[in-house]
Amino acid sequence: MxxxxxxxxxxxxxxxxxxxxxxxxxxxxxxxxxxxxxxxxxxxxxxxxxxxxxxxxxxxxxxxxxxxxxxxxxxxxxxxxxxxxxxxxxxxxxxxxxxxxxxxxxxxxxxxxxxxxxxxxxxxxxxxxxxxxxxxxxxxxxxxxxxxxxxxxxxxxxxxxxxxxxxxxxxxxxxxxxxxxxxxxxxxxxxxxxxxxxxxxxxxxxxxxxxxxxxxxxxxxxxxxxxxxxxxxxxxxxxxxxxxxxxxxxxxxxxxxxxxxxxxPRLRNSTEQSADQSESPLKTEDNKDKARSSTDLRDKSRSSTGQRDKSRLSTDSKERSRTSTEKREKSRRSTDRSGKARSSIDQSERARNSFDRLxxxxxxxxxxxxxxxxxxxxxx
Known part of the structure; x- marks a missing residue:
């Protein structure tokens, strides 16, 4: 049937x-x-x-x-x-x-x-x-x-x-x-x-x-x-x-x-980036342990922070709040969102101008x- x-x-x-x-x-x-x-x-x-x-x-x-x-x-x-x-x-x-x-x-x-x-x-x-x-x-x-x-x-x-x-x-x-x-x-x-x-x-x-x-x-x-x-x-x-x-x-x-x-973003690449980011806290902790045994604690902690900023592709170089780890994380997330939004708007405008000519x-x-x-x- x-x-x-x-x-x-x-x-x-x-x-x-x-x-x-x-x-x-x-x-x-x-x-x-x-x-x-x-x-x-x-x-x-x-x-x-x-x-x-x-x-x-x-x-x-x-x-x-x-x-x-x-x-x-x-x-x-x-x-x-x-x-x-x-x-x-x-x-x-x-x-x-x-x-x-x-x-x-x-x-x-x-x-x-x-x-x-x-x-x-x-x-x-x-x-x-x-x-x-x-x-x-x-x-x-x-x-x-x-x-x-x-x-x-x-x-x-x-x-x-x-x-x-x-x-x-x-x-x-x-x-x-x-x-x-x-x-x-x-x-x-x-x-x-x-x-x-x-x-x-x-x-x-x-x-x-x-x-x-x-x-x-x-x-x-x-x-x-x-x-x-x-x-x-x-x-x-x-x-x-x-x-x-x-x-x-x-x-x-x-x-x-x-x-x-x-x-x-490509979904597979996003997954890979997430995996990389999940490993970065371990590397950060290692850096912190080494920094504790050093007399130059402040300089090495700043270097570690810079590495984290690069891994997150931050677009704002003004993220320098050193009062607490929590404030730095909030500042970066806020900056990432605003940077992506600005980038998206710029791309949309360029695309619109290009398509109008077609x-x-x-x-x-x-x-x-x-x-x-x-x-x-x-x-x-």
């Missing part, structure tokens, strides 16, 4: 382009795999990945030499990476990120048939490739889920505690809720995003058009309300399911989000959400 229900849901949920929009071939001079009908680029790798479900999927990796973060993009329905190729390369350029896009099982030149569980295996294979082939760390990855792609993106997000961020583009609450406004989750539903989103621990950006005719705007709004770490959402007035990339605010807001999370860039890019190509693909 469960298998039959899953197969029925797959028929309604997945619309791979038929025929696929591209083929793959080996470029003889370089020995690299390429995608047909596009100009070969040195900064784009095309790879085939094996999934734990036994399928072989096609993925493309766009390298940006200036990038510190990597976008793992799960595309929408009725599309494959042949259609998304130029969108991916333009997003990598204008967002300043590396970008990996992949085809679900049964899409493009990927083998197998699409299903909910297969898409989970597909995104796992793509993420594993980022880690093992390109050395990308979990804390430097942003998951991007568009439309039905919000399903595999959120499923992976709840299993990556050190993930840097998540972008949900016209996301769905669940498969069944796209067709019927049900109030509870049924066992046979697919992509139960409504139940998963509260367990995502990193910042989440939600983008949705207010006039979306495929996935109602209420889906994106409710998912944002359920986020644990909310980032300022982008509600595009008048936007539908197929044209959000054409709004200047789209690219600008994505740049703002990426800039903001670039300035967040006003009409998205129109020259000419991006389009290829979910709207479904009808054209069916007619072809």
């Amino acid at each position: 469960g298998s039959a229900t899953s197969s029925m849901a797959a028929k309604f949920a997945f619309f791979p382009p038929d025929p696929p929009s591209y083929d793959t071939y080996i470029d003889e001079p370089t020995g690299k795999m390429r995608i047909s009908d596009v100009l070969p680029r040195d900064d784009v790798d095309v790879v085939k990945l094996s999934t734990k479900k036994g399928n072989e999927i096609v993925a493309m990796y766009v390298k940006n030499p200036c990038a510190s973060l990597t976008l793992l993009y799960s595309h929408g329905n009725a599309a494959d990476i042949g259609q998304m190729y130029h969108i991916f390369t333009e997003l990598s350029l204008h967002l300043g990120v590396n970008l990996m896009g992949y085809d679900y099982s049964g899409y493009g030149q990927s083998s197998g048939k699409p299903s909910e569980q297969d898409t989970y295996a597909d995104i796992e294979a793509a993420y594993k490739c980022l880690e093992e082939k390109y050395g990308i760390k979990e804390e430097d990855v942003i998951l991007y889920g568009q439309s039905v792609g919000s399903g595999p993106a959120l499923d992976l997000a709840i299993r990556l505690p050190n993930l840097r961020g998540v972008v949900l583009h016209s996301p769905i609450l669940s498969g069944l809720r796209v067709m019927y406004p049900v109030k509870k989750t049924f066992w046979f539903d697919i992509y139960k995003n409504i139940d998963k989103i509260p367990h995502v621990s990193c910042p989440v950006l939600v983008i949705h058009g207010t006039e979306d005719e495929v996935v109602d705007f209420s889906h994106g709004k409710q998912l944002w309300e359920l986020c644990k770490e909310k980032y300022e959402p982008l509600w595009l007035k008048g936007g539908n399911h197929c044209n959000l990339e054409l709004y200047p605010e789209y690219l600008r807001h994505l740049r703002k989000f990426i800039s903001a999370i670039e300035n967040l 006003g009409d860039m998205v129109r020259s890019v000419g991006l389009c959400n290829v979910d709207c190509l479904k009808q054209a693909a069916l007619e072809a």
Whole structure:
């Protein structure tokens, strides 16, 4: 019964382009795999990945030499990476990120048939490739889920505690809720995003058009309300399911989000710093013991204090209260908070000025959400 229900849901949920929009071939001079009908680029790798479900999927990796973060993009329905190729390369350029896009099982030149569980295996294979082939760390990855792609993106997000961020583009609450406004989750539903989103621990950006005719705007709004770490959402007035990339605010807001999370501390590094700081009191005590046996107690205690100031990255050189250890600690914590706040404000101002200059860039890019190509693909 469960298998039959899953197969029925797959028929309604997945619309791979038929025929696929591209083929793959080996470029003889370089020995690299390429995608047909596009100009070969040195900064784009095309790879085939094996999934734990036994399928072989096609993925493309766009390298940006200036990038510190990597976008793992799960595309929408009725599309494959042949259609998304130029969108991916333009997003990598204008967002300043590396970008990996992949085809679900049964899409493009990927083998197998699409299903909910297969898409989970597909995104796992793509993420594993980022880690093992390109050395990308979990804390430097942003998951991007568009439309039905919000399903595999959120499923992976709840299993990556050190993930840097998540972008949900016209996301769905669940498969069944796209067709019927049900109030509870049924066992046979697919992509139960409504139940998963509260367990995502990193910042989440939600983008949705207010006039979306495929996935109602209420889906994106409710998912944002359920986020644990909310980032300022982008509600595009008048936007539908197929044209959000054409709004200047789209690219600008994505740049703002990426800039903001670039300035967040990496979770693993924070853990390591905490471990280092937990050791520093022991070193401090050793210094104090040595200072007690010395006739120059005051000078050595000041030196120890200076070491603690450096380990805490204090920004205020005026912390010289020597009346008690407690007052020094309070003074440092207060100064750290004010220094970080000032730094955050300065970065926000610089970011704002930079993004304002990007006003009409998205129109020259000419991006389009290829979910709207479904009808054209069916007619072809």
